[in-house]
Amino acid sequence: MTVVAETGARPRGDFDHLALFYRNSDEFAAGAVAFVRDGLAAGEPTLVSLAGEHLDLIRGRFGGYGADVRFLDAAAAARNPGRIIAEVLWPFAAAHPGRRVRVVGESIWPGRAGFEYHACVAHESAINAVFAGHDAAMLCLYDAVGLPETVLSDAGRTHPLLTDGARISISPGYAAPEAIVLRDRRLPEAPATAVTMVYSDESMLRQVRRFVVAHAATADLSPERADDLCVAVNELASNTLRYTAGPGRLSIWTEADVLVCQIDDDGHITDPTVGRVPPGHDRTGGRGLLLAHRLCDLTCIHSSGEGTRIRVHVNR
Template identity: 50%
Template sequence: MTRSSPERASVEPFRHVGLFYRDEIEHTSLCAAFLREALALGDPAMVAVPGGGEAIRARLGDDAGGVVFADMAVAGRNPGRIIPSVLLAFAHAHPGRRVWIIGEPIWKGRTELEYPACAAHEALINAAFAGREATILCPYDVTALEEHALADAERTHPILQDAASTWPSPGYTDPVETAALFDEPLPAPPPHAASHTFNGTGGLPGVRAFLADCGAAAGLDERRVGDLLIAMNELATNTAEYTCGPGTVTVWLEDGTLVCQLDDSGLLTDPLAGRIPPPDHTTRGRGLVIVNELADLVRIHHRPSGTSVRLHFDLARTYQGTTGYQP
């Protein structure tokens, strides 16, 4: 494999770089160098890493004042939230300018349940930002992450970097096709799960009543029950309006979370659904964006006969308001 120098320029306005680092010192120094390059050009810069990037802030010193910091473990708890509520929100806050963003969506603390959504997110960044003036650097800890995560990073990033050099990724492939590889079947709900079947818009009040009872019984606080009802009502409304068959809502408790799944006969064909907010003047098309914003994890599986959407609500997290980047 022939590696190019770090100065190798991309022919595309968008650069998506997978950064392989070995320890905290490399992570901090390489991220700080990336940010200083942005600041030297007068471009807006952002850091979204687990914990909020305090070590990077310290490394930057006085330069840190020109950088926006966010805790990816909060803002990106649900990987489906990162593109609309973190990356695009920051880009839209700086129209007509190149943005530089460090985003670390995959770290050792991510669960096997979260991982497919994280990897699909990394692939879809390339589709969401195609043609945009942006540089996004995604750090990967090569000593802590499993080999499959590093191999997937090669598939989802056109450019790779380590402490020594930068090179074109030999494994990079079409982002939509790559994201589809992580559309994995969901584990079956447990036998004790409660379920409710509805049909048409007339069944929506019954869905909301069923979910309100389930949320309260699980111990969600009042505002989080509200999040649950808004998110699931968006999904159920889509089922009622756009499919010709019934929908089924299934609810259960699992590892400290309330899990809600909606199964219907609808086919979700847009791979970026829920990740690209519609224009401000548009009143429709926000359903999955809202769902991604409110739930702690969203998994979507396309079945041959329809779609399953599974939402997780952490029982330990109280209402905290908007979790994304706020300009």
């Protein structure tokens, strides 16, 4: 596959984020193999993050290329979509400074639904903001038979480029990350069964932590997972006090085998990369959201001029 758009050649140094819709294993193999092969021919380090038979297929073709191709099991690496950029994609690109890198991935597969799916959409859109200006190409594969049409439509919104494995075209439905990552889908109100507390200054953070620990124990979370949740919620509550006029509201409830904590405040997050990339010399914010993504099993965010709602899930 040659990265050339129907509207003309794309210069090296651009970030290419492509979606490929496949209808069978032959189309999957043709698209993925061509993308990896072209990268190797150009001397570009390549990361393959797939699951099951798809991972086995590509590993079977390119497993002998040593350090030039890295393989990851997406069933584990992509389970929490909020971690993928910070823990997989960003470190891989940073490990090859000055070189164009390639990534083949499939983070949305049949069966991903609800908040987990919406977090995947936010992740795919955030990639465009995080890697803008970076010399990289990423190919995301979508099962056009097993996935509903709404998922394929969302893929067009989150990928600037579409490919059939041979030619590339501009996605007519593409939307900027600012329109999707933080404000695409509102999170619903906490259920009537939720318990809540309001916090208004730093002296109340100890109460926030105690509140979380008590309800984590009631939900039978392990001590380790309770600690993780406590740290994450404390960071998010601290952000309320640091970046807004306050107060904030914390709600906690259980859903099946998940303990959910939700933070509501009047803040407005505008940067779609916040919490996706580790803070560095040019980035000071985002630590709280980064920890929430890292420590919890799922983190969902909606932010607009009306306020911010952050929901974290920890499996029981």
